[in-house]
Amino acid sequence: MKISYKWLKELIEITESPEEIGKILTATGLEVEGIEEIESIKGGLQGVVIGEVLTREKHPEADRLSLTTVDVGGGNPLSIVCGAANVAAGQKVVVATVGATLYPTGSEQPLVLKKSKIRGALSEGMICAEDELGVGTSHDGILVLDTDLPNGTPASEYFGISSDYLIEIGLTPNRADAASHYGVARDLKAYFNREIKLASVDAFAVNNENLPFEVEVRNSEAAPRYTGLTISGLKVAESPDWLKQRLATIGIRSINNIVDITNYVCHELGQPMHAFDADKVIGNKVIVTMVPAGTTFVTLDGVERKLSDSDLMICNSGTNGNPEPMCIAGVFGGQTSGVTNETTSIFLESAYFSPIWVRKTAQRYALKTDSSFRFERGTDPNMPLYALKRAALLIQQIAGGTVSSNITDIYPEPVADFQVKMTYRNIDRLIGKSLDKTLIGNILNGLDIQIQNQTESGFTAIVPPYRVDVQREADVIEEILRIYGFGQVELSEALSSDYLSDFPVNDPEKLKLRVAELLVANGFNEMINNSLTKPDYHVAIAESIQGNPVKILNYLSEDLSVMRQTLIFSGLEVIAYNSNRRQKDLKLFEFGKTYNEIGEKYIEKERLAVFLTGNIGQESWFEKSREVIFHDLAGFVMQVLSALKIKDVERTEADAAIFKFGTTLTLNRKPVVTFGQLQASIAKKLDIKAPVFYADFDWDYMLKQYDAFVQYKEVAKFPEVRRDLSVVVNKKITFEELRQIAYKTERQLLRAVNVFDVYEGANLEGKKSYSVSFILQDDQQTLTDKVIDKTMQRLISAYEREFEAVIRK
Missing domain, CATH: 3.30.56.10 (Phenylalanyl-tRNA Synthetase; Chain B, domain 1)
Structure with a gap:
């Protein structure tokens, strides 16, 4: 939000510099992002003076150039080569002297005057046209002045150049009250304990009732307060310089005196306003209501929009008795009812519209205006009447005219404090x-x-x-x-904090983004696939899938006639598509939904699928490329589980109908993820010959298990101890079974179980040897050899009893 320092000073006494005001506003919650000096003419015409042309002669080497001498006050006259056809002796002109910097109209690059030779003639400055000075757009010739100012007078005095400071505030959405100069002045009033000087509206008076208007508000929920009046006999023209400069300082382009006044009041008081050409308001009646959905309406920007029946519109009575829209209430005016140079009478509106209604409409059409910015955050319901009188007085002062109706103020239920x-x-x-x-x-x-x-x-x-x-x-x-x-507020020796809010609920989208970024960082690409698929895909694994496929009643083709029950085949389609185009090394993932019909219910679940195929890395001079193996996928799976803080999972074998080999990780006896190498028969359905490794996460269940809070446990004061065993068991026994028995046997001291070697050989026919490490620790005391030996003996006995294991010495 942009604030004029001079404008602010008109509302409250300020002796502090703009920089000091910026610090105070920031300290009180209105963060000042920048302070910039603004001049009515950029550069302030430094080095530009009033001069008088003494002589003019034709340039001997150029037909369109003139040699002139110009008196710029004191010293010798300047020799200047001029290309303007209208230059003549005796003229008062504007001269840019050597060293001056000009900012020509329409040019992004400044012009620095230097002494030069033009076709062999010395030129010690430039006699300027309007656009070269930046004071206008004309380039028909040099600017000839009618003035008695002495030669050498700075041009800034002639043009009345003024300067101001633009204070740019990064307004937070909650501070709608500060979206105006008056709003900012209120904070300074509280800080300095100074009075605010709002302009008096005591002079307002209704001059006659020659142009009465009827106003009907049909939706007081959307428009709790609506005020208006008419002004006739005014003249639409260019705004006076003070008004144009005031608006230009805060980045608003001048349009005409009426529109400029409504913008001025909006930025002064925070009360948006709108002026309608009274002659274009059919029936001299304003109706605040909704119109049927699909009604076309052309806004001020020339865009035709189809309205919703939830848009609050400012309408006239219409030609056929149906309200005809003129303005989207609180958002944007219409093209046909606005003020033009031919306007002589207006209906002036000042209202309080519901923030919710305005916000929905502004978002629906992606329209962000000064008006909607304020209304959708909440304006002051007690301001419309004062703002209406303030604007009416300014219009009479600048554009003439008389107030030609009583004030309409429809406010059935005043907003309470x-x-x-x-x-x-x-x-x-x-x-x-x-x-x-x-x-x-x-x-x-x-x-x-x-x-x-x-x-x-x-x-x-x-x-x-x-x-x-x-x-x-x-x-x-x-x-x-x-x-x-x-x-x-001084900091105490013992710091503490307090709060009045609840802890935030986990955001599923943020968790999904976290996992997606993790996978992308590991070289994966995300897929987005169609939920519609072929019905024959699931036939081979029908016994492994709960329920029946959800059929599409009006499907367009047989290939897209059912909803997918698993993410396997849509991923395999992507792999096949890429493999056929010589892209065989693939890391892919997809967040997607599966659909099943179980009994009379339709079940929709969110899942995460991860695919690996081809080589795990690119070939290079220092490392050979190798094919993907099961443990590559296992590593990525564990990273995903770690990101969602899921641990203490148990392992079982994966479904053999889907996986050639694989593992299912469960938590509280419910599957979290199943992963492994897909059966070749499944991959072959899409003519994929290379091994495909696949992981299927139950994303909905994982989100329920996620706990955002970090639980801290005190670091153990006593050292841990490691012991190793070499355990020979039947080759069908998995390490997971060994791990589970270990934790069941020793619940107090056992901290970790890990396998660091596996051996199978001819001398171990039908068996294999696991080298297993055990980490033991007591939180209360240092472990003794007696306790350690006793613990290890219990583990050995359990393995011998459960698995007929042989412990190798």
């Missing part, structure tokens, strides 16, 4: 410092927050409705603190 119960105990607790009760009262009064029902323990804060962000006790306390000053 917010009432917030406050306790001094909570104020002191959240601020971290005990403030004097009188100081608290002065700060709140400065913020237009009144105090009622005051007792020793607290009071009721009466908050004006324009402070839509101050509705709770903590909000009022924040108001006190930001004006008092965060920097004035």
Whole structure:
């Protein structure tokens, strides 16, 4: 949001510099992102003076050039080569002297004047045209002045150049009250304890009733307050310089005096307004209502839009009795009802529209205007009447005309103030410092927050409705603190914090993004596949899938006639497509839904599929490429589980109908992920010959198990101990079975079990040897050899009993 320093000074006494004001505003919660000096003419015409042409002669070497001498005050006249046809002796002109920097109209590059020779003739400056000075757009010839100012007078005096400072504020969405110069002045009022000087509207008067207008509000929920009046006999013209400069400072282009005044009042008071050409309002009646869906409406930007029946529109009575839209309420005006140079009478609108209605409409059409910016955040419902009178007086002052109707003010249910119960105990607790009760009262009064029902323990804060962000006790306390000053609260020796909000709920989309970024960082590419698929894909694995496929009633082709029950085949289609184009080394993943019909219910589940095929890495001079193996996929699976803080999973064998070999990891006896090498018969359905490794995550279940809170456990004070065993068992026994028996046998001291070698050979026919390490630790004391030996003996006995294991010495 852009604020003019000079404009601000008209509303409140300011002796501080723009930089000091910027620091104060930032400290009170209106973060100033930048301060820039703005001049009505860029560069301020430094080095540009008033001169008088003494002589003019034709250039001997160029027909279109003239040799002139120009008196610029003091010293010798300047010799200047001029290309303008209208230059003549005796003229008062504007001269840019050597060293001056000009900013020509329409040019992004500045022009620096240097002494030069043009066709052999010395030129010590330039006699300027309008566009060369940046004061206009004309380049028909040099600018000839009618002035008695002495030669050498700075051109800035002639043009009345003014300067201002633009203060740019990064306005947060909750501070709708500060979306104007008046709003910013209110914060300074509370900080400095100075009075605000709003322009008086006591001079407002209804001159006659020659142009009465009827107003009907059919939706008071969307338009709780609507005011308006008519002004006739005005003249639409260019705005005066002061108004154009004021708007230009904050980046608003001047259009005409009427539109400029509505923009001026909007940025002064935060109250958007709109002026309609009264002659184009059919029936002299304004109707605030909705129109049928699909109604076409051309907005001011010339775009034809189809309206929704949820859009609040400002309409006239229409030619056939049906309301005809003229303006999207609170968002954008229409092309046919706006003010033009031919306008002589207007209907001036000032209203309070519901933030929710305006926000939905603005988002529906992707329209972001100064008006919608304010209305959708919440304006002051008590401001429309004052703003209407303020704008009417400015229009009469600048464009003439008379107020030709009584003011219409439809406000059936006035918006009430917010009432917030406050306790001094909570104020002191959240601020971290005990403030004097009188100081608290002065700060709140400065913020237009009144105090009622005051007792020793607290009071009721009466908050004006324009402070839509101050509705709770903590909000009022924040108001006190930001004006008092965060920097004035001393840090105590023992720091603590407090809060009034609940802990946030886990965001599924953020978790999905975290896992996606993890996989992408490991070289994976994401797939997005169609949920429709071929019915014969699932026939081979029908016994492994619960339920029946969901059939499409009006399918377009047999190949897209059912919803997918698994992500396997859509992934294999991508692999086949890429393999046929010589892209065989693939790492792919997909977040997608599966669909099943079980009994009379339709089950939809979110899953994560991961595919690996081809070589695991590119071939290079220092490392040979190799084919993907099961443990490559296992490593990625464990990274995903770790990202979602899922641990203590148990292992079982994967479904042999789908996997040639693989593993299912379960948590609380429910499968979390199944992964392994797909059966060749499944891959062959899509003519894929290379081994394909696949992991299927139950994403919905994983999200339910995710816990965002970090649980801290004190670092053990006593050392851990490692012992190794070489265990010979039947070759069908898996390490997972050994691990589970170990944890069942020793629940207190066993911290980790790991396999670091596996041996199978001719001398171990039908058996294999696992080299297993055990980490033991006691949190209460240092382990003794006696305790360690006793623990290991229990583990050995369990292996011998459960698996007929032989412990190799």
